[in-house]
Amino acid sequence: MAKSTEVTLKDFQRLEYVQIAPRGALVAISGRNAQGKSSILDGLEATIIGHNKRDVPRPVREGQKTAEVVNILDNGMTLTRKYKADGSSSLTGKASDGSKVAQATLNGMLGSLGMDAGAFSLLDDKKQLAVVLDLADLPFDPAKLATDQKAIFEQRTFINRKAKELEAQVARYGDLPPAPTAEVSVVELAEEIRAAEQVERKQEDDHAMLVRSNSELDRLNSEIQRLTAQRAIVESDLDSVRQIIEGHEPLPDIDALRERMATAEETNRTVRTAKEKANLVFQLEATQDQAEGLTKQLEALDKQKADGLAAAAFPVEGMSFDEEGVLLNGRPFRKASTREQTIASAHMIIASNPELRVMIVRNGNDLDSDGLAELEALGDAHDFQIFAEFVDESGEFGWTIEDGKVA
The missing domain is CATH 3.40.50.300 (P-loop containing nucleotide triphosphate hydrolases)
Known part of the structure; x- marks a missing residue:
């Protein structure tokens, strides 16, 4: 010395x-x-x-x-x-x-500030901050912390903008009427209608056969003596037809099927709309969760910075910094009184040892x-x-x- x-x-x-x-x-x-x-x-x-x-x-x-x-x-x-x-x-x-x-x-x-106690006060905000960071014993890298904060903030801004867009899209759907969980298969419904029509035609044919058989029976009864043998055959056929008719299944409600067919597209449109809204709601919730996660990351970095500043050994009591420059007792250094600036600058020269x-x-x-x-x-x-x-x-x-x- x-x-x-x-x-x-x-x-x-x-x-x-x-x-x-x-x-x-x-x-x-x-x-x-x-x-x-x-x-x-x-x-x-x-x-x-x-x-x-x-x-x-x-x-x-x-x-x-x-x-x-x-x-x-x-x-x-x-x-x-x-x-x-x-x-x-x-x-x-x-x-x-x-x-x-x-x-x-x-x-x-x-030291880095020379010997004039007024030199530090004449530096611009960024150069003052560089000097303080060089002399202060910080438990973190301020440049890296600031870079991380900026990257996460920009990412969160993008995510929040996306969430706003999704919210607007969801809002356009409004309140939807109750809808089935799945769309109606028009193909399957048409197949059911075709099958029911076939059953209907067969049953109509069977009934027509019954009518013809009864007519034939009436005719044969009038000629029973002459056609006894033929009557036995016809009666046998008649018994077979009766058994077939008794085995018929209940006739499907074709009108109900036709009604379902008429409303199928509207139902399916409601189902698709509900699915679209549900998908957008899912995206919105996922996006909001992502934004919340990024907010927590920013809060963690802010806490890391605050904890680091609390534990840091600055060359001047009451000195700290933010992203814009050096602070003295919570105010920008340039706003401090000349006396405060002079004493602080003297501390800085001494701290450079x-x-x-x-x-x-x-x-x-x-x-x-x-x-x-x-x-x-x-x-x-x-x-x-x-x-x-x-x-x-x-x-x-x-x-x-x-x-x-x-x-």
């Missing part, structure tokens, strides 16, 4: 010459506006992270040809950033044994006394050195900068 023991800035931006030997967790840089307070934080950052031409377009104080910022760390490193009037710069880093310290080495000593324990806070005036005390306590608790800029005209608060010098 490393912190600054001495920072010297000469002709850098607004500063003529400033030398600070920071002590304690909170290093307050105070003074009136436009006196060079921000220049100290810019110079400190330039020795560690590198020079940013956009943030510091004119690093050399007006009227001077060169500028220099020297940052001595308690691990024996000395970092020197030199500037020329044209804005070009170079970094010379030396370790305690005299070996060179490259920018890559310094980068490796920093960098080897270089130096942090800068540019908006110190947005912290009230409680926020300032919390920031200092945070530095003490985690062995961090926090350089914070404040507008103060009393000259009694921290390192007071006036006209580019320490007052």
Whole structure:
């Protein structure tokens, strides 16, 4: 772990010459506006992270040809950033044994958020969420969980749409009249009618035969003497015919069969309609069961996420997230107060556990006394050195900068 023991800035931006030997967790840089307070934080950052031409377009104080910022760390490193009037710069880093310290080495000593406590607040929602997920110890994969939820939700939407369509189709049938469980076989019914007609014709023929036999008997009786022998034969035939007639089956109700034949198609249409409705009801119930199952899957994923968030170790108390971004005490991070954002961002830098324990806070005036005390306590608790800029005209608060010098 490393912190600054001495920072010297000469002709850098607004500063003529400033030398600070920071002590304690909170290093307050105070003074009136436009006196060079921000220049100290810019110079400190330039020795560690590198020079940013956009943030510091004119690093050399007006009227001077060169500028220099020297940052001595308690691990024996000395970092020197030199500037020329044209804005070009170079970094010379030396370790305690005299070996060179490259920018890559310094980068490796920093966490993913660098050293500016305001950096996290400037990220968009998705990048903030990525940082939090990288630092938080979650018992589940948020990306996979979100993908699973989206897939099941889309599937359930499709199933519910299908269920609505089936409901509309079922509703069109309305209340159907009672119907047999099976359709009437018109072929079988026609066969029954043909068989009954054959029986009817045979019985009519038999009755006609009886009439003819009786007539013949009457005729023969009138000639009995002459036709005795023939009469015996006819009587024998008559007895046979009687036996046949006595053995006749009851005549089927042909009219009833014809009536059934006339209503068969209507009956069958009712049976088919009832089957169609029953099939749609079956599909509807199956679809609704499927949608209910998918809903339970979504509820299970929601519970997994809720349980995971409850058990997760976030770098900041009250921090969580949803599909849109980072939350702080249940509200979007960007809706939190500047004080809350600053303290939370400081927590985030600390959670990245960098080897270089130096942090800068540019908006110190947005912290009230409680926020300032919390920031200092945070530095003490985690062995961090926090350089914070404040507008103060009393000259009694921290390192007071006036006209580019320490007052």
